[in-house]
Amino acid sequence: ENGIDAWLRYAALPCDVQKAASIPAGIVALNDTKTSPVYTAGQELHKGILGILRKDLAVASTPTNGSSITIGTVDAFTLTGGALPELDLKGDGFWLSIKNDSVQIVGQNERGALYGTFQYLSMLAQGNFTEVAYESNPSAPIRWVNQWDNMDDTGTHGSIERGYAGPSIFFAEGLIVEDLTRVSQYAHLMASIGLNGIIVNNVNANVNLLNSTNMAGLGRIADAMRPWGVRMGISLNFDSPRTLGKLTTADPLDEGVIQWWGDIATDLHNHVPDFAGVLVKANSESQPGPLTYNRTLADGANLFARAIKPHGDAIVMFRAFVYDNKINQTNWKADRANAAVDFFRDLDGKFDDNVVVQIKYGPIDFQVREPVSPLFGHLEQTGSVIELQVTQEYLGQQCHLVYLPPLWKTILNFDMKVDNKPSLVRDIVSGERFNQKLAGYAAVVNVGTNTSWLGSHLAMSNFYAYGRLAWEPTSDDVSILEDWTRLTFGSDRTIIDTITKMSMESWPAHENYTGNLGIQSLTDITGPHYGPKPQSQDGNGWGQWTRADANSIGMDRTVWNGTGYSGQYFSEVAAMYEDVETTPDDLLLWFHHVPYTQKLKSGKTVIQHFYDAHYDGAAVAQTFPKQWEAVKGLIDTERYEEVAFRLEYQAGHALVWRDAINDFYFNMSSIKDEQDRVGNHPWRIEAEDMELDGYTVIQVDPFETASGFH
Ligand code: BDP
Incomplete structure (x- = not known):
């Protein structure tokens, strides 16, 4: 068990539990196109049931006579005459009905059918054979992952900014890797928790991602993820027209620049017809941006919005993380926390309708505790996306156990009371509060090539919970954890109790120390x-x-x-x-x-x-x-x-x-601790009191604690 299968192990249930399961005799997946999520769902169900119940069910693509688990979209069900109740499914939603001899998994779209299948499999894997019949819809349309993977064109193997689990699964030596097995495995994990999009490269973006070899590579990444319903997008570097295109400017209102980005968008679309969108970090931490050319941030966002508009429903995720990292410390009134609202408040209404603003949960930067970013609530005419971090950048970098959902829920449940009306953050990012079509969630995950994905087995509960909360932010953080534990380590009560207790203690403890x-x-x-x-x-x-x-x-x-x-x-x-x-x-x-x-x-x-x-x-x-x-x-x-x-x-x-x-x-x-502990370390052996008699070089694990990262 090296962690590669994460919560999708499909470990065999004990024999007596297996016997109690009564499931239909076959699987019908109503699409036989190999790249379609419904086809994938059929294969996944076959694999899962073989593992969990040791039953080898046949998979067909058209209805059979016997009892079956049928997977398909509402449209496919309608065509094949399967009777369905009146449904009210939103995008990516599903209907799951489990009755002894018949299971129906019906998606509003192909992706929804795949999500319903994973839900069914999750129940089986936890030995839950109850009959159910319900609809499930995601809270928000955007449920994405951000990877901060570098291209590393100067030689080394794709490093990851704030990644703690080895090099990139996407990039090496300035190119997209040949073997994309890990990429499709990643998409598999994402799909199983309802995540539908990914930005594959660092927000501090390398322009070389847009050269012709890499465009083709992006096409390969998208192909690897498509069967899992995961759409791919990329981070862009605002200065690309100058640095890559050799234009004299990157001014967003310049005709030549507009044309250049238009061509890039066309090229991208040719390689990735279902391109998800672009993520832009501009005028932040020395990154270029529209302000460099005396244009507004909205001008910058709309430049990309218009370039991608002709090619489907791709979106621009424009980051609200805009600030100057050379703040004058002697200015008593200077405050980085003010930046997001200062920059964005007056731009509400100025963004095109395929732009959303991606806002870190707090006004600074993924700290152990921050108040909610006040920008949530100031954008009524533009969709808001909340940015979370699964990678534990400031929180122990996966060397410390910190179960994050309690932190995230503190943010999501906070009431901004905009105009004195209830305005929970989770209702703002679902699009509900301000009636936005586009809104949702993005999390910086930064998995790497380490077989445990995040470098730590327990850290994976955060990734799992992220998907579950983006789907349903009111879900209970303890029950999410228990599901994850059963799927990852088994159903023994001691295992569940131990992991739950430690995990639930971990964020408060981390904050305290x-x-x-x-x-x-x-x-x-x-x-x-x-x-x-x-x-x-x-x-x-x-x-x-x-x-x-x-x-x-x-x-x-x-x-x-x-x-x-x-x-x-x-x-x-x-x-x-x-x-x-x-x-x-x-x-x-x-x-x-x-x-x-x-x-x-x-x-x-x-x-x-x-x-x-x-x-x-x-x-x-x-x-x-x-x-x-x-x-x-x-x-x-x-x-x-x-x-x-x-x-x-x-x-x-x-x-x-x-x-x-x-x-x-x-x-x-100079204030003494009442218990006189502070400054008093009777048990500590100081380095000065030790003697060094030589040293040996060893392989350090975890590698990121080693000098030179090796
Ligand atoms: C900070 C990270 C830095 C990122 C930046 C960002 O330290 O590596 O580039 O945020 O989000 O948290 O753009």
């Missing part, structure tokens, strides 16, 4: 974003600041005295954050600059809370290796050992975090 009260992840901001480095939080151009000094800490983001950020929310929410008294403790230092001795609602001072929380969080991480021991012998040795190794590492690293942060603030504030 890395940075609490809304101060953000106190990590190495200017470098790898890994490990503690509170001293990097100030004096950097990225604007991720704590403004800590000897007496006080926190960013004053109020309107009356600070950067004005809290005023970007709508009245009720703005008023809550404006006032220290009504700001929740977990975001206190995000919004306010307070003395270390400020009392929290718990009665503790800020600094004592800091000390205690870091001890508490690290103490929880200490229990993980022990908790994990409970599953020894209940799961395969390979995955048991690999997870044990990471949990052991996390337990140690949590101590490093705890002591680094606590010592740093003790040093800065």
